[in-house]
Amino acid sequence: MRVLVLGGDGYLGWPTALHLSAVGHHVMVVDNFARRGYDDELGATSLVPIAPLDRRIDAWRAVSGRTIESCAGDLVDPVFTHNAIERFGPDAIVHFAEQRSAPYSMIDQAHAVYTQTNNVVGTLNVLYAIAELNPAIHLIKLGSMGEYGTPNIDIEEGWLEVHHNGRRDRMLYPKRPGSFYHLSKVHDSHNIEFACRTWGLAATDLNQGIVYGQETEETRRHRDLSTRFDYDAVFGTVLNRMVVQAVCGHPLTVYGTGGQTRGMLDIRDTVECIRLACEHPAGPGEFRVFNQFTEEFSIRSIASMIQRAAGDGASVVMIDDPRVEAEEHYYHAAHSALLDLGLQPHYLEDTLVESLLSIARRHRHHADASLFVPSVQWRATASPVGPRAHTLVA
Template identity: 65%
Template sequence: MRVLVLGGDGYLGWPTALHLSRRGHDVAVADNFVRRQYDYELGVESLVPIESLQTRIAAWKDVTGESIGIYVGDLTDADFTYEMLRDFRPEAVVHFAEQRAAPYSMIDRKHAVYTQVNNVVGTLNLLYAISEVDRDIHLVKLGTMGEYGTPEIDIEEGWLEVEHKGRTDRVLYPKRPGSFYHLSKVHDSHNIEFTCRIWGLRATDLNQGVVYGQQTPETVLDDRLATRFDYDAVFGTVLNRFVIQAVLGHPLTVYGTGGQRRGIIDIRDTVRCIELACENPAERGEFRVFNQMTEAMSVQELADTVARCFPGGVEIDHLDNPRVEKEEHYYNVVHTRLLDLGLTPHLLSDTLITSLFDVAKRYADRVRPEALLPKVNWRDHASPVQET
């Protein structure tokens, strides 16, 4: 299968491209490298050094003999998007190419507008390009569990059967996102569903939980193939942050009570989910949604797990929560469709966390401790959170 991975230089895009290539697919990646620019803007960097995309692709050729194509450009440039699809003629497009951090989108007006324009316009350009170049292309779009928010009812896989005044209908599950980033993903989902219904496109929306881990069977083949390990308070995932703090001997910083429950997933399962979605495409005109997570844990439970696994004493600090979110809430998510397609999940284990400690220890000299504390306040976009 010919698969085009958009955002192929990123944390998830790069290991996904390697996984699909190793599984025998003809893969090309596209990126505008703006994720690297965010590091320059924020004064942070990946804990694990990452090579340029060109070096990574050459290394993959050296190690495996497999080739990966490359396109450099921006989805908000419609001409580039059309030409890329016409040139590569993919059967599936995996779309990771969006600004992905909720805190980044909440810094101020400029960052909120940028996030919405970049994500929504880029996806709209892609939908139009698919419609005009080849409507048989299967779009596999990375969404987020954050689209749903934390409702007081079970979260279904994208759709909800409702009964109202004696009549029933099937509607998209109501969304109550918690940031401008998550809201951009809701707009994407609605735009994609609309084009499936009106133009007959085929799409799979993957509402993914919080990803943890840094290594896949492909990225460990050579240091030049490594993907990102983000730990900062803007782009870093919570488990990565806790691991770094434990290794440095810092308290684990839990926002609020830590009762916030989230879906989580191992990076190895992420790349497998993408493969399953590509190899089992949606029907023409179908907008299907998979809740891409393997288990749910609270932030406090994650902190407790890291503290238990670390070989030494670890303290846990509770900070004022800079986000506006429920800290204690109901959370029950249906996530069976990927399991039905054959996913065998890696659940969070002591072994996995120990391996993350090893990675963090190896590169501990690259940590910028000031980046670990939150600086973006949901309530007051004009005043960053003060360091304590």
């Protein structure tokens, strides 16, 4: 199967490209390297050093004998997008190529607009290119469990059977996202569902939980195959960040009461879920949604688990929540579709000790503790302070 991985140089895009290549698929990576640029902008770096894309690809060829193609460009450019898809002729497109940080999208007006424009326009261009070139191409789009927010009812997989005034309909699950980033994914989902309904495209929307971990079977094979390990308050996912805090002897910072409950999954399950989605495509006209996570945890229970696993007297501090969100809430989300396709989950309790803490310890000398502190406040991103300079993000 020919698989185009958009955003294939990123935290999850790269391990996904490797995993798909390892099982025998023909892979091409597209990236504009925006993620590396955010590091420069924010003065942050991956805890684990990462090689440039070319060196990654060379290393993979050396250890596996397999070739991953690559193509540099920006999906916001419709001609580039069309030509890249036409040239490679994929059976499936895995689309990671979005600005993926909620805090980054909340820095200010310019970052909010950049995030929504980049994500929504890139996805629109991909939809048009698929429809124009070959509507049979299966689009696998990365969404987020954060799109749902924390409703007081059970979260289903993308669709909800709604009963109202004695009638019923199957409708897109109503969402209440918590940042302009999460909103961009909600916008994408609506656009993609429309394209499936109107043009007969086949799409899988993977609403992914919070990913933790840094190693997969493939990335371990050579240090130039490593993927990112972000621990900063803007791009670091909560679990990865807390693990680095623990090994640095820094208190684990919990936002608010830590009662926020989220679906989470191991990076090795991410890549496997995407393989499963590729190999079991949606049908023509189908907009299929999978909730891609394996376990639910509250943030404070994660902090306790890391504290226990780190075993060296790590402390936990509750700080004011920089976000606007419910700190205590009902949470129950369906996630059976990927298990039904055969996913064999990894569990956090095991991964923590066997992998995450040891990776963090090995690299802790690179950690910059100033990056742990949340620098973006949801309420302050727009406040009555008069006109400001609007930073432009390239």
